[in-house]
Amino acid sequence: MNDIPSSPPRAAKRPHEITRHGHTRNDPYHWLRADNWQEVMRDPSVLDPEIRAYLEAENAWFSAQMADTEKLQEKLFAEMKGRIKEDDSSVPAPDGPYAYAVRYIEGGQHPLFVRQNRSGGEETILLDGNALAEGHAYFKIGGAAHSPDHSRLAWAFDDAGSEFYTLHIRNVETGEDIADVIPDTSGGAVWAADNTHLFYVRLDANHRPSKVFRHKLGTAVTDDVLVYEEADPGFFVGLGATRSHKFILIDCHTHETSETRLIPADRPEAEPVLIAPRRDGIEYYVDEAHGTLFIRTNSGDAKDFQILTAPVASPSPENWRPLVAHVPGRLLLSHALFAGHLVRLEREAGLPRIVVRRLEDGEEHEIAFAEEAYSLGLDPGYEFDTTTIRFAYSSPTTPSRIFDYDMESRARTLLKEQEVPSGHDPAKYVSRRIIAQAPDGEEVPVSLLYRADTPLDGSAPCLLYGYGSYGIAIPAGFSVTRLSLVDRGFIYAIAHIRGGKDKGFAWYEEGKRAKKANTFTDFIAAGEHLVAEGFTKRGQIVAHGGSAGGMLMGAVANMAPDLFGGVIADVPFVDVLNTMLDDTLPLTPPEWPEWGNPVESAADYQTILAYSPYDNVTAQAYPPLLAMAGLTDPRVTYWEPAKWVAKLRDTKTDDNILFLRTNMDAGHGGASGRFDALKEVAIEYAFALKVMGLTDKAPLPAV
Template identity: 65%
Template sequence: MAKSKAVFQNLPSPPKAPKKPVSDTRHGITRSDDYAWMRADNWQAMFKDPSILDPAIRAHLEAENAYMEAALGDTAELQSRLFAEMKGRIKEDDSSVPVKDGPFAYGTLYVTGGEQAHYFRTPRDGGERQLLLDGDKEAVGKDYFRLSGIDHSTDHSHGIWGYDDKGSEYFTLRVRDLKTGEDLADVIDNTAGGGVWAPDGKSFFYTLQDENHRPSKVFHHIVGQKQSEDRLVFEERDPGFFMGVGGSLLDDVIYIDIHDHETSEYHLIPTSDLTANPVLVAERQEGIEYSMTEGGDVFYILTNADDAKDFKIVVAPVSAPGKENWTDLVAHEPGRLILSHMAFARHLVWLERREGLPRIVVRDRTSGEEHAIAFDEEAYSLGLAGAAEYDTDVIRFSYSSMTTPSQLFDYNMATRERTLLKTQEVPSGHDADDYVTRRVMAPSHDGELVPVSLLYRKDTVLDGSAPCLLYGYGAYGMTIPASFSTNALSLADRGFVYAIAHVRGGKDKGFAWYEDGKMEAKQNTFKDFIAAADHLVTQGFTAYDSIIAEGGSAGGMLMGAIANMAPEKFAGIIAAVPFVDVLNTMLDDTLPLTPPEWPEWGNPLESEEEYQWIAAYSPYDNVAKKDYPPILAISGLTDPRVTYWEPTKWVARLRDTAPEAGPYLLKTNMAAGHGGKSGRFQRLEEIAFEYAFAIKVAGKM
């Protein structure tokens, strides 16, 4: 690790944050937080207007940015080269394969030099392209601009489109006349980003974000009226639950989906009576999840009820969809995790995962005959795109591996014919035979085997000298796919081994893999990641002084934890929007995500035991005088998910507690939120910045 620190020479003095201790006592335990002042009192208003940020906080963030620039200023040329490489692998004037829906086919495209998507449609069977929404035009003059897409009405006359121009994830909705291209007077603020049209195209449903950034209300908007006149359809009063609204392929029903990370509940509105009160399907029951898709006179329901840990599919009549009428159709099979499902006129389709690898299964609704779509590579990614129409035999799916560019297929479920529609084009050239993708299994502390997906050049010498970027996440049951990344090639081409550790907390090996990485078992996530690093070293792929660890959001919390637990095993750490102040955040129920997150991490407000779980690993609370490697933390000023003050406080405490270690660098995007900059090339600039840090730390500049 000493060599990684040696690359940082003659740095100016880092910013020193003043200490203003604030004490907090819970369950008879008193903690002191020297940097609580970094949390702006007006944070909610600041997310909508960043200019009102406390000047003292702004000055500190700008000082941190200046220090970061000084430390990484010598990578400017490298960042430019990386950016040029990454941009060169993207087809600038690319377009999607349009999806057929009624008389039209809808798609997206990008223009040369453009940052934002353009949305278009053509006649169903080909013809002149009609531009519906020009994202680049809408973004003019804005430092940040993110589209939520455009959703056309059932009669194809209008579209709802949404945008966020602060990075705070409060979206404004507009209604566009798709014939004229003009926006109507309708303006709906503070939404979750989209809406669902009623079949007549004259009204739609949307969710409103409350003052704590939670989608808690569903409204019905009639085109032409003011937002203040919209009818409240449903309100979720429990702050621990999120809410979404969706529609069905048959346009017969509006779904209101209420959920946290382990419990769900659905309410239905028949589109035959838009004024009807939403009807409850199955009352929420802690730990029971379900999701629905319509199949004519029945609903197909994906659920983990009745101890179906890896989920099963049940069927229920549309006229009486309550739990008492659920009948098993696709039985629970331990080790076979069903991830999602869709119903069509003649087929039922689902995406499942076995032994860590995905496959698509098609079931004939009449005969019950099933067949699967799968691939042979050691590690790959498979995505079910479905279709926009119900009465069809053709679905769409995507496939890629770490060496194989993304391929898009149409698949005829009746004939089993597979039609390749598009292969991702890499303009600068890509020969899959120059690279190797592998999956190895790393033994963890308790004997569990952790899958690790690898990408490296075929000519890379695996004698323990190769640098390695080891990525991890491990939360919310999210599976990190072993998919193709044009960006990762820039590391592989420089002799790196690019690795993804599929640690517990995700569903990479089934639902139990998720359960064994949350709540009281959270430390398995961290130990799995360290075990992955150990295995890569013992197998000769790399060395401890050549591993750069990377993770974002909850994966950034993973980075903070492994920094405290095993700093000697990493040459450097990249923590993007890192959730590192876990205990303070879970104790603050006014923050946007806190109540819905309690089933994931624990509720330290109510339970001393759960307080102790979190206190034992919370990165900010466990900083100690250790020989930390160089750390790069990245945050967004208007981020509602991981607030800017978490990484800011963490860096300040690291620098105060272990000043001889590091260095500790903080980059705050002053005009962005959780996802960083919004443009497709702006995002490449950020990745180039992160990779430049990794390459510098590895001594490969």
């Protein structure tokens, strides 16, 4: 494998017939799916040697063909790293006598979890991620939750990228972990009020979060009490707590249905109380204040959600009463309760806003923002009895700003502005939103970022990003990485396509299941509009998406290959039909509401078959393509991009470059270190510049 390969690897083709609903397909690359994939998630060394050899051969081909960009990758990495304040920290979040924060040290790849007494004194390092990561090729801290009395810290880590987290409990005073070690968790934990019991979710052998356990400090993990077990493999289980700290929440959910149970935090051994039984298509999310539940739900045809109330003592739906009405097109994204206020984050006309409601008299006001396109995040913090909330604001041209906001005085205090050490002048960049028309007449918003001196005569290359699934909206926020393309003359565009909730819940519904094709045609329409309006030309657009957005990349590459000059697909979900037919995989049953259930439904089978990128690879010319994968990825298994690339290489009729790069030490999120992650972005941007013939183009100065 040390020799420079002279030709790309060719995966062996072995007949493998699959028959469903009277239809037979041949999958000649099925053998790339390891039979022992569950073991590989925990221990990559047990991967079948033949499969490993193929993945490593693809990696070697990638390295050889991208060798001419190595200096460019180093330059891109240095640029992006230079825009990050290395010794940075979050704004400390107060909780009782302490304030908690996450910070980084210069050169450090991993976070430090710290706290300081609010009355003064030296900082205490609760967790040193850099020290903990030593000796690990991959290391990620999943969560860190301090006990109510601040004496303990429940924290978890994953050292394989497979998202099996091992939970530890640390004595804050001594800095040592106690003997209690809990494997195979989802990464988080919730403390009971007694500081002795904590709750966690355990993953099963197929990586599904299905069981909630209660652990008592100092006892054997084998004695942990099973509090709740989800029998339906289509539902995932999560844990949380009300902001009042009075209740622990057990949440069971799919992408379109949920139900919640309450456990009094001061009675951890009590049986969970069901608020409302699950009903298909109905979601509800709960918080509590002063004995009243505040329930954000889409029940009662409230497609964009409403907020109802109910007494904690009798929480069933017949006692739900309206508080915040449903307004079509105004999507209620989240809500948070404080002793005297209800705060909600909502989106209307594609833009977010924060609305504050005083509980005493119902008076409401909105926190206003000046820019036409921006991103907004609400951080409720730890404290309940406070009039202060915290939010983060940014735009494509404006670095992130953290504010504290007093809900009574309405005073806004800037706490921190994201530093760009290498310099950044927002005036040198332009942020716009244009509208593309989809084939069915729908208006698709497209956010743009480019330098003010970029010629808008069609000569500029464009990177067009898209996702369009699970109702996830792509915010118009600030990014230090994309400036490396923009400073080299790229227009950076985000297509806010159907399948997300950028324009409300209906925008999501119009891009899922039987209507999934709208996601793909919206993205193509965005690209065509950029050409028609003279921003760029056909063949000068590099399409980019990851995970379900990687499925989008595979679909549009099949449907409109001549529109794109390159395609970058991160951990791409491209083998959709085979994955949705395999109910042993971690995400398959919970994903059926999103994509359809081809196991039981012939109609769903045909719908997915019609667009599944792997199944629709055809003998035609394809644009240059880069697929990025992770060996221990439990979400999009490594064999999906591997099979896709193998089939493309065997089928396509062009000589354009085609790469598969598999991170053999990571999973869905790629490299775990903050700087190692930038190296993967540098690879993708070097690929984009390579296919546009711009590897020698120097960036214009930012300031």
